Amino acid sequence: MATIAVLGAGAMGSAFCVPLVDSGHEVHLIGTHLDRLLIEEVASTGYHPKIDSRLPEGIFTHTIDKLSNVLRLQLDLVVLGVSSAGVDWAVKKLSEALTRLPPLLLLTKGLRADEGIIRTLPGYMAESLARQGLDRAQIGAVGGPCIASELAARRDSSVVFAYRENGVLEKVSSLFDCSHYHIRESTDVIGVELCAALKNFYAIAVGYPLGRAETGGKRYNAFNPSAAVFSQAISEMSYLVEHGGGSFHSVYGLPGLADLYVTCQAGRNSRLGRYLGRGLCYREIMEAQMRDETVEGAVLAAEVGPTILALCEEGALDRGRIPLAVALIRSICDNSPFSIDWESFPACPTLQSSE
Amino acid sequence: MATIAVLGAGAMGSAFCVPLVDSGHEVHLIGTHLDRLLIEEVASTGYHPKIDSRLPEGIFTHTIDKLSNVLRLQLDLVVLGVSSAGVDWAVKKLSEALTRLPPLLLLTKGLRADEGIIRTLPGYMAESLARQGLDRAQIGAVGGPCIASELAARRDSSVVFAYRENGVLEKVSSLFDCSHYHIRESTDVIGVELCAALKNFYAIAVGYPLGRAETGGKRYNAFNPSAAVFSQAISEMSYLVEHGGGSFHSVYGLPGLADLYVTCQAGRNSRLGRYLGRGLCYREIMEAQMRDETVEGAVLAAEVGPTILALCEEGALDRGRIPLAVALIRSICDNSPFSIDWESFPACPTLQSSE
Numbered sequence: 244m245a246t247i248a249v250l251g252a253g254a255m256g257s258a259f260c261v262p263l264v265d266s267g268h269e270v271h272l273i274g275t276h277l278d279r280l281l282i283e284e285v286a287s288t289g290y291h292p293k294i295d296s297r298l299p300e301g302i303f304t305h306t307i308d309k310l311s312n313v314l315r316l317q318l319d320l321v322v323l324g325v326s327s328a329g330v331d332w333a334v335k336k337l338s339e340a341l342t343r344l345p346p347l348l349l350l351t352k353g354l355r356a357d358e359g360i361i362r363t364l365p366g367y368m369a370e371s372l373a374r375q376g377l378d379r380a381q382i383g384a385v386g387g388p389c390i391a392s393e394l395a396a397r398r399d400s401s402v403v404f405a406y407r408e409n410g411v412l413e414k415v416s417s418l419f420d421c422s423h424y425h426i427r428e429s430t431d432v433i434g435v436e437l438c439a440a441l442k443n444f445y446a447i448a449v450g451y452p453l454g455r456a457e458t459g460g461k462r463y464n465a466f467n468p469s470a471a472v473f474s475q476a477i478s479e480m481s482y483l484v485e486h487g488g489g490s491f492h493s494v495y496g497l498p499g500l501a502d503l504y505v506t507c508q509a510g511r512n513s514r515l516g517r518y519l520g521r522g523l524c525y526r527e528i529m530e531a532q533m534r535d536e537t538v539e540g541a542v543l544a545a546e547v548g549p550t551i552l553a554l555c556e557e558g559a560l561d562r563g564r565i566p567l568a569v570a571l572i573r574s575i576c577d578n579s580p581f582s583i584d585w586e587s588f589p590a591c592p593t594l595q596s597s598e
Numbered sequence: 599m600a601t602i603a604v605l606g607a608g609a610m611g612s613a614f615c616v617p618l619v620d621s622g623h624e625v626h627l628i629g630t631h632l633d634r635l636l637i638e639e640v641a642s643t644g645y646h647p648k649i650d651s652r653l654p655e656g657i658f659t660h661t662i663d664k665l666s667n668v669l670r671l672q673l674d675l676v677v678l679g680v681s682s683a684g685v686d687w688a689v690k691k692l693s694e695a696l697t698r699l700p701p702l703l704l705l706t707k708g709l710r711a712d713e714g715i716i717r718t719l720p721g722y723m724a725e726s727l728a729r730q731g732l733d734r735a736q737i738g739a740v741g742g743p744c745i746a747s748e749l750a751a752r753r754d755s756s757v758v759f760a761y762r763e764n765g766v767l768e769k770v771s772s773l774f775d776c777s778h779y780h781i782r783e784s785t786d787v788i789g790v791e792l793c794a795a796l797k798n799f800y801a802i803a804v805g806y807p808l809g810r811a812e813t814g815g816k817r818y819n820a821f822n823p824s825a826a827v828f829s830q831a832i833s834e835m836s837y838l839v840e841h842g843g844g845s846f847h848s849v850y851g852l853p854g855l856a857d858l859y860v861t862c863q864a865g866r867n868s869r870l871g872r873y874l875g876r877g878l879c880y881r882e883i884m885e886a887q888m889r890d891e892t893v894e895g896a897v898l899a900a901e902v903g904p905t906i907l908a909l910c911e912e913g914a915l916d917r918g919r920i921p922l923a924v925a926l927i928r929s930i931c932d933n934s935p936f937s938i939d940w941e942s943f944p945a946c947p948t949l950q951s952s953e
Contacts, residue, residue, distance in 0.1 A: 388825030401826035470743030
């Protein structure tokens with residue numbers, strides 16, 4: 244039995260306690276200051292409203308003021324389920340309480356743009372921790388199709404754990420031993436993280452044709468254009484991931500195509516795409532239909548979109564390989580109508596390579 | 599303006615007339631002997647019940663007895679939209695009427711097992727035509743996500759045309775000039791054909807977790823396991839396509855992942871998978887819930903499944919790379935319950951290659 248802390252009691256952090264408890268561990272779920280009501284509800288009733296589930300017995304729940312107590316335990320793993328914006332806060336809290344870090348596993352997804360460079364969260368976080376005196380942090384990424392409510396309901400979920408070093412990768416993976424959570428091991432931290440962030444962004448584009456079709460009456464669906472956009476999205480993700488130093492294997496596997504698949508079946512990103520398809524612009528949607536909602540793919544476009552456009556401008560990225568990304572970034576950042584220019588999509592690689 | 603014959607007035611053959619007419623051609627749609635009622639309805643009302651659409655004006659419709667008249671025209675292209683079982687019949691009809699073949703474009707999908715070898719339809723058909731004295735047939739494949747009713751409704755559809763020779767590939771592609779039909783050119787005839795056939799088969803497996811979840815109450819969905827199966831399916835298709843002499847680029851593009859995507863959103867293959875997920879066996883489903891329906895993926899399993907198992911037995915195929923295919927073929931051919939053995943799915947290629 245290991246002792247494991249999960250920081251962040253939102254949907255994903257809380258759902259992640261299920262395979263941990265099912266694997267027989269002592270699990271401590273700590274809500275952030277934003278999660279006070281959630282953690283109180285879970286503590287008193289067991290029910291978590293964001294995943295519409297009762298969490299299993301045996302999870303120790305804590306409000307944020309108890310964080311330092313939990314961090315004083317001999318922890319085998321700290322799981323971070325905070326929001327992308329909460330990463331800096333988590334670095335501060337960890338470095339205040341600890342002088343040596345157990346392995347971290349990052350459920351949080353996102354990218355940072357920093358002086359013309361796009362960074363993944365594990366790299367960004369390792370540097371931040373090092374500046375606070377916590378050197379050589381072992382920060383793992385989780386990728387693959389894993390909707391929190393389904394994980395909590397013990398649907399079979401197949402994910403990729405990625406650490407740079409095989410030793411910690413095997414150690415963390417071996418903590419999970421339950422029938423419904425299937426881990427594949429990878430050392431491609433960058434590829435897994437890039438896929439996890441980019442899939443939200445591209446899911447917006449896959450949703451677009453469905454909304455566009457709705458404006459002309461719903462009698463016929465629009466899976467043909469959605470599927471073609473899906474394919475183009477995977478092709479662009481493959482280019483961006485390899486450009487960023489990741490492996491195309493991650494794109495053509497669970498972190499890339501399977502996670503994009505699941506993200507396109509439901510969720511806020513594809514819903515934003517549908518509204519764009521109806522001819523609305525980003526800001527009006529976020530002020531009306533999706534008021535008070537966070538659309539991760541749009542947040543990503545705002546965060547790293549301008550850097551991607553600048554890299555295209557410099558020639559560091561080939562704009563012709565990512566026409567969908569460029570069009571979507573422009574639409575979101577300039578608040579202009581989105582549309583798909585089919586002629587901008589590249590030819591088949593088979594024919595390109597034979598010429 | 600070119601003169602084009604489409605043989606077979608089912609959903610796909612008929613829908614395919616729409617981009618042809620929109621490109622300004624003289625289009626002749628000929629129903630087979632099975633299509634007599636369909637072709638009469640289209641001729642008299644314009645409405646096609648299988649695609650729930652009114653076909654555009656200007657299509658010349660013919661019953662099968664007029665086939666030889668049409669084939670006597672100076673045809674620039676013959677499009678075959680017959681069923682997989684109708685290919686031999688089409689070979690007979692073409693060879694009776696013609697001494698020189700125009701380029702053929704094959705909408706029909708399927709594979710043939712022949713003395714331990716799995717063949718694609720263009721190869722099979724070219725040999726059959728040669729035996730009837732029609733040498734050097736130029737037979738193209740069409741792949742990619744293209745539901746017939748959406749094509750007829752002029753949804754943007756992006757497909758791949760594949761011919762072995764660039765000359766005929768360019769010539770046929772250039773016949774299409776309309777705003778909603780987007781052709782990518784490829785020379786990977788084998789890869790495109792294998793993808794087009796295999797996606798039906800694998801869509802059954804992607805549907806399975808949804809049905810399995812239904813047996814436990816519908817409160818939580820099952821997109822996590824469906825997406826993981828989707829990813830495994832693409833990995834297996836990639837192995838099978840490369841083994842068959844095709845290119846993995848076709849798998850990771852429109853013919854493979856995009857067509858599998860669209861097939862999983864709707865249709866009979868994924869519906870069969872859902873029934874399997876409820877614990878029913880293949881034959882009882884086909885005698886009750888899906889009576890009188892043709893499930894192309896199951897037809898394929900029956901046709902080439904035993905050959906695939908035999909190739910695994912011989913060691914020509916690596917069973918460890920296609921656990922999903924093996925399980926599904928057994929379930930359909932032996933009429934036994936289907937289930938997914940998550941532990942049988944291979945590790946991530948990134949880690950495999952680093953070890």
